Amino acid sequence: MSKVLLASNNKKKLEELRRILTPIVPGIEVLGLADVAPYDEPPETEPTFEGNALLKARAAVAATGLPSIADDSGICVDALNGMPGVLSARWAGPAKDNHANNLLLLGQLEDVPDERRGAAFVAAVAFCRPDAEDELVRGEMRGSVIRELRGTGGFGYDVLFVADGYDRTTAELSIEEKDAISHRGKSLRAIAPIVAKALGAA
Numbered sequence: 001m002s003k004v005l006l007a008s009n010n011k012k013k014l015e016e017l018r019r020i021l022t023p024i025v026p027g028i029e030v031l032g033l034a035d036v037a038p039y040d041e042p043p044e045t046e047p048t049f050e051g052n053a054l055l056k057a058r059a060a061v062a063a064t065g066l067p068s069i070a071d072d073s074g075i076c077v078d079a080l081n082g083m084p085g086v087l088s089a090r091w092a093g094p095a096k097d098n099h100a101n102n103l104l105l106l107g108q109l110e111d112v113p114d115e116r117r118g119a120a121f122v123a124a125v126a127f128c129r130p131d132a133e134d135e136l137v138r139g140e141m142r143g144s145v146i147r148e149l150r151g152t153g154g155f156g157y158d159v160l161f162v163a164d165g166y167d168r169t170t171a172e173l174s175i176e177e178k179d180a181i182s183h184r185g186k187s188l189r190a191i192a193p194i195v196a197k198a199l200g201a202a
């Protein structure tokens, strides 16, 4: 088994990364930050998801020497010119409070009519190793922001997001349904062959 570190402090995100990646990369042993010695994580200072995913994955490699994957993600709302974007986790402040983030976003969109409530979940996933080129992919899921909070699955903004073609929020979908269409599912399926090849060559 070849070890890969998933460098995320978000338990729910880590669960998704682990359950999507494990069955599609043969021989992978997925570790979380709880399985390695603690290290100082870099502040997410880049203006793009890609930049922050690279910051997180490179810091993980530097601290552990393990091949490492990081996801930087968020919700980009058309009517807010793409915000919260890279600020999604901290939209209502540094506490990273999901419920406060959701209420703030709903309030900001109160006067936005249904036809202008388009949004996308975006994830950039970086795969970094010692002495190899960094790999980077991006996945998106288009949909819209509804006017209430619905569902108990998923995490973060899932309770207020309905993917195009659906009438349930992504918090009301089964995990299989969410993974099949999500930004994270798409980006991990895109990077999986690269990870598999790298591990096979190790």
Ligand SMILES: O=P(O)(O)OP(=O)(O)OP(=O)(O)OC[C@H]1O[C@@H](n2cnc3c(O)ncnc32)[C@H](O)[C@@H]1O
Residues within 6 Å of the ligand: 007, 008, 009, 010, 013, 044, 071, 072, 073, 074, 075, 088, 089, 098, 101, 121, 154, 155, 156, 157, 158, 182, 184
């Ligand atoms: O940086 P790490 O340690 O991975 O954990 P984090 O929660 O800070 O992760 P990000 O910096 O990538 O911020 C992503 C935020 O975007 C939101 N988000 C991302 N993916 C989501 C999803 O699938 N469903 C709902 N909200 C999501 C959620 O609020 C996340 O906290």
Ligand SMILES: [Mg+2]
Residues within 6 Å of the ligand: 044, 089
């Ligand atoms: Mg973060």
